[in-house]
Amino acid sequence: MAEVNLLPPGHDQEIALSWKRSHQFGLPRSRAVDGLPSEDYDPSSRLLAAASPVLDELADQVAAGPLCLLLADDDGRILDRRLGTPTLERSLDQISAVPGCRYSEEATGTNAIATTLETGRAIRVTGEEHYLESLAGFGCYGHPIIHPITRRLEGVLDISTAVEHTSDLFVPFVARIVRDIEERLLTGSRVSHQRLFAAFQSASNRRTRPVVALDGDVVLANQASVDLLETIDYVTLREFAVEHAAAGDGERRLRLHSGANVRVRVTSVPGTSYGSLLELGVETSPDSENADRPMGVRRRDPVHAPGVQQQIERLRGRRTTVFVSGLSGAGRSTVGRELGGDNRVTVADSLDALVGDERKWARYLYAAIDRGDGIVVIDDVHLLPPAAAVQVRHMIAQERVWVALTCDRRNSDSEHVAELAAQCADRIELPALRDRTEDIPAIARHLMSTMDHNDRVRLTPSVLDAFARHPWPGNLRELSALLRRLKSRRSAGDITLADLPAEYRSAPPRRLTGLARAEHEAITAALNECDWNKTQAARCLGISRSTLYERIRALGIRG
Known part of the structure; x- marks a missing residue:
């Protein structure tokens, strides 16, 4: 792809x-944006609730001139539009600058x-500074809205x-409006947290059982919960709670990290952003066999999935041939070594x-097999030259070799x-x-313990979330x-979100529906394959390509 002409000096x-990013997305400058798809959005969202009264107060000022105010969420989806002249309204309709349409660099350029x-900072884009030619008739200024408490965009x-x-x-003008919206976000958070605390206090007074209240970054727990729960359990x-937020109340039986079985009932807290109240009933006490066992992870080695751990235990020490496949970094070589047991x-x-x-290389391999005193792990057999692959097949066919072959799943x-x-x-299969x-x-906790055996x-x-x-x-x-990397920087105390590199601190993706999850898996598989x-x-x-970039962003896929 030819390099895009850079803007002249001074910009x-x-x-x-x-502009470079837009070009790399494969976005033609001549692309029309009069037909951007309209997406559903939450009319009661925290941002819209905070911004609407502020924009209402400015309605007369905006109507008096050829101006438009556009409010967009953190995905670029337009939530609200306040207009001046009918002529400007028609012009904005022609570029899909309407509520429900999403303005992302992948779809609409600069x-x-x-x-x-994309940058997280205020920026002015005027005339031909817009990447798409269809936007060149506009002058625009965008200002980020940052939550005063969470500091999230x-x-x-x-x-x-x-x-x-x-x-x-x-x-x-816009900076002042944004300050007012951020102040209302702060006030709304305070009210939301007050209501969450009131619901938590009421439930705690009525119950001697463990009670936990969650809302965004806020966690409230009574003494019974503190005594019962560990970090992983939260x-x-x-x-x-997130799973049942849309459906409302729900109940589920869970196994805690200690091995205790609990029945959890979750109810939404009215008047909060995403507040949930969880009441826990302990069904069994921790037992020695399952102690320190979180849901779905065996005590022996939580690094391996339960099914994989069972296969390792079944095959460990047996003089057989095993093919181990998985993506890069999934632990293929580790499994191969563990199959040898004490040999x-x-x-x-x-x-x-x-x-x-x-x-x-072949002489080294034959010598190891001739010794016959343990397992031979041949790593990354997808990299074998044809002649070497034939030799390995011949050795296996002789049925006198104890070997584990590892391979990248994408090349299997x-x-x-x-x-x-x-x-x-x-x-x-890993x-x-x-x-x-x-x-x-x-x-993560297990790996931390293997790096440093103290609990400092x-x-x-x-961070675990x-x-x-x-x-x-x-x-x-x-x-x-x-x-x-984290332990090299902190020898004691808590590792918090602030300690993580930026790419790990980003806001978690929304829970995917079944259809979106299937789409996520299909796209991820194609990207891995290519x-x-x-x-x-x-x-x-x-x-x-533009559709792929749009879906990658919408589904939160990162490579």
């Missing part, structure tokens, strides 16, 4: 970078809504007009055969890998870390590397 550097969201307030009416006074309860483990890396001396269908897999007596959401907090460093619930929602493209290897080449992935999926 904001952020606009030049936005503009004051999309680029403000809630949305954008944009002022737009015909390019000839653009004024430097837009900046202080993450599980938050997931349960000697010899590792032969297929990369050495590919880039080094293939004959020397290649011809020579499929032939090797077919000769193995057993097969272990799930991606992103498919083990409930296990991630326990895995603790992962807070908010962020971990549980991160896609982890690097799987266990990525999680281990992050934990080592090594995250989005052009090739779009071709495999049979959709345009």
